[in-house]
Amino acid sequence: MTNADEAALLFVNEAFYLAFQTHDMRAMDALWSDHHPVQCIHPGWPPLFGREAVMESWLRILSNRAAPTVTFSHPVANPLGEFGLVTCYERVADNSLVATNMFHRSGREWRIIHHQSSPAPEPDEREAPRAPRQRLQ
């Protein structure tokens, strides 16, 4: 069950970055929850609350065809029942960032509730990514 949740969380996290990379506003919109209030903190932006403000920000970001592509790496899923967190590194041009994405499961679908991305040191390539559960031992 938990392994399935981890896999589902990693999958929807990947879908989020795919929508981001392909400037797919429709997919991005569909990925965000319309059940719970959503919130989003882009690097250096004030926090945005509510679907309208958050979608407006994504439209602005995804409309910018000149923007450098974002890639992600080192995702770590933290399943919490009907909710779940995925923390991963992001790379935008030469900048290393770390993001937390929070998801809610509605039926069989996971939808985003919260995204926060902020500057981070380069990921430590010597260390393989491990799930939080394993790190607790």
Next chain:
Amino acid sequence: MTNADEAALLFVNEAFYLAFQTHDMRAMDALWSDHHPVQCIHPGWPPLFGREAVMESWLRILSNRAAPTVTFSHPVANPLGEFGLVTCYERVADNSLVATNMFHRSGREWRIIHHQSSPAPEPDEREAPRAPRQRLQ
């Protein structure tokens, strides 16, 4: 119910910053969940996973008596059943930051699962803080 949850989330969020401000490692330790895997992203740090790594980081931070005091403002609670988010501004010396704190309710107690703090523009003082729910309307 939701108003009570909002109040409880704002209260525990304040307790977190009180522990931070008073360098109270014992209170900080008690505030973090020992039920769910925890994770923490300090500004400019790599993400930390698991209680051991997270508490080690707080011990290091709270042991530094010369560190400037952190204050918080503009908290916005987002209750999500047994979970909840509080997003607020932080101020450390001249730096404006924005933090997301995620809590889990265990019995009547709310405990922290996730903290991420990152650089932000100054809060807009013209705008009163409002709950995400209200912003959705």
